[in-house]
Amino acid sequence: MRPAPERRRELLEVAAEVFAAQGYDATTVRRIADAAGLLAGSLYYHFDSKESMLDEILSGFLDDLWTRYDAVLATGLGPRETLEALVTASFREIDRHRAAVAIYQKESGQLRDQPRFGYLAEAQRRLERAWLRTLESGAASGDFRTDLDVRLTYRFVRDTVWVAASWYRPGGRHSPEETARQYLSMVLDGVALRDRHRRTNKE
């Protein structure tokens, strides 16, 4: 009794958009149904519950994300290149799954504790491990500064990237790659102009 997976995908897209805009709790099933052009009760032909829609949206996003991240991490790039590749992958993900990312950002804190969403905590731990490893090996290799608290740096990079989902608009002025490039430039080199030397190089 799960035919027409395209319909499900359509509906999930609508739901994700509404969840992202209004917040999960503040979103009523009826609003989703309105936006999708059917009645609230009819959604239950496609989904078990409001929660299962959320579940599907979030796990779909995380599956995609891990596919990309794992690909990057499997390549065996150096720390700096890894960081650049991960950030770029993240912005591509934001471009594809903007709504899901926004939901993840806003809700995962409260969701994490529910058994059903335990995979969110799990994902967070894996993400942290991957990033920390990258940053630490970068510090060891001389790619990254060593005078910074690695955990703080991790949070800095992480937040910097994901918060973008709250304002990024797919199809806007900058492509995900271009946005990634600018972000990386800030994260890696800072916003301050350092010295004549650097200026000269740039020009």
Add this chain to the structure above:
Amino acid sequence: MRPAPERRRELLEVAAEVFAAQGYDATTVRRIADAAGLLAGSLYYHFDSKESMLDEILSGFLDDLWTRYDAVLATGLGPRETLEALVTASFREIDRHRAAVAIYQKESGQLRDQPRFGYLAEAQRRLERAWLRTLESGAASGDFRTDLDVRLTYRFVRDTVWVAASWYRPGGRHSPEETARQYLSMVLDGVALRDRHRRTNKE
């Protein structure tokens, strides 16, 4: 209601903590009351509504924030020093009003549109103006890089700072000033180590 604004403050602090932890919508009035040690109905002796508690929490935080920001902006510091002072002020604010800041971050997007919370949109505009001016004059003065989209830089700095409220713990390892210092170091100089070697690779 003259002689006991302390009670209100106590209750608001409890409410802010719960709102921050569970999200405004997911928080029931009963949970706040439980946490404060009275019955749900009794809260209405002190406050008009759940919404008015939220209102008071947010506007109290913003008032405080503007007091600090205005003090900084009135000093007439140079762009870089202004940026440093604003960031430090922000972390101090996070230290004092952690819960309020977390709520602001999570909810202001949806709240902005309600007439009652119009001041949130207003505050955001004022903040953006203040930051943009600082960044632009820093670019003109040679303090900051000129090859970055100022708007992007603004968001980068803004998000970077405020998101900290979601993990910052007052009384933790780092004081707000110390946290600010590290953050500024990252924002201004980047996380990459600058040596001849890396530069060469880039070119």
Add this chain to the structure above:
Amino acid sequence: MRPAPERRRELLEVAAEVFAAQGYDATTVRRIADAAGLLAGSLYYHFDSKESMLDEILSGFLDDLWTRYDAVLATGLGPRETLEALVTASFREIDRHRAAVAIYQKESGQLRDQPRFGYLAEAQRRLERAWLRTLESGAASGDFRTDLDVRLTYRFVRDTVWVAASWYRPGGRHSPEETARQYLSMVLDGVALRDRHRRTNKE
């Protein structure tokens, strides 16, 4: 513990006014307290409950009314004079207890069934008996028409009088006696102009 009966009377007057204006159910104890210039809880020093205020207002009015009615009925007037005297007494009562009368009109229907307000049903029965007796003996004596359903006539006269409480303003253009005179004139002689003969008599 029932000192200062003047204070009670003051408060009851305020309460009656508010009950009459807003309806008993829609009136909150707090509104009465506001109007009287004290706090809601303080009313409970003077009265047992909101209901007991209502009780006191209504029974006070009915006691007064019966005093007047009994005086009229004891005089042994003829039916027409009795009717005139009762109507006049009623308008005097409206003049004195406007609020109480309005409350009585609006609420007694629902109150009647509660044991505490059983005296309202009782009073209604006594009133009906007194009026019916008067109307019937008037019909027998040739004072009143005999082609009308007495019960209908009773309701007609009764409603005609008491409904006035909803718009009558003490101290207005007409004195209670003047108002009574006009009402009586309508009730007894009708609003239609009958014939030349009558016209002549009047002039």
Add this chain to the structure above:
Amino acid sequence: MRPAPERRRELLEVAAEVFAAQGYDATTVRRIADAAGLLAGSLYYHFDSKESMLDEILSGFLDDLWTRYDAVLATGLGPRETLEALVTASFREIDRHRAAVAIYQKESGQLRDQPRFGYLAEAQRRLERAWLRTLESGAASGDFRTDLDVRLTYRFVRDTVWVAASWYRPGGRHSPEETARQYLSMVLDGVALRDRHRRTNKE
């Protein structure tokens, strides 16, 4: 909500009955639901709120009333015939909408001031205008007495008619037309018997 306005009508009828019996404020939504045989929450599938049920009941009644009144007023009858027709129409309306009329009588005073029920005040003004015009032209034409305050007469007739809703029982001893006839007889000619004897006494 297209295919089942009958359900709405059923429910409104039940609600009107309960409102009339208990008073609007004293009526709980649960009581209406009980009387209608469903759960309280289910009423909200059909109506926005308790208030909107009241609204629909009252405006439905007034629409009907104006249809009848306008038909009468458009006919161009003489003042006395107009008055008779209006009164008869009113009793027919009471027969059809007894509950609504009772509610209107009891609650419109407090409702009038709320913006949502502004049409009640409006209706009252229109009613007053229609009646006053009729009474005045009747006084001018010699149909009605000229020694009475027209406003008082208006109130007399109005109250006399509408208060009947509080005791009238559809399907009772008298048809609406019969009740109207008797009422008109009293209003127009009075309850006193006019003979030489009484007249002499008076003079």
Add this chain to the structure above:
DNA sequence: GATGAATGAGGATTCATTCAT
């Protein structure tokens, strides 16, 4: 696949009332 109608478990809010001070 979808509708229309209902369920039932809350949730915010109101309010009469109490009571220590």
Add this chain to the structure above:
DNA sequence: TATGAATGAATCCTCATTCAT
């Protein structure tokens, strides 16, 4: 006498969910 703070029951309303058609 009055206040300030609280209680607790009741009320209106919302909303995810169900199910016969």
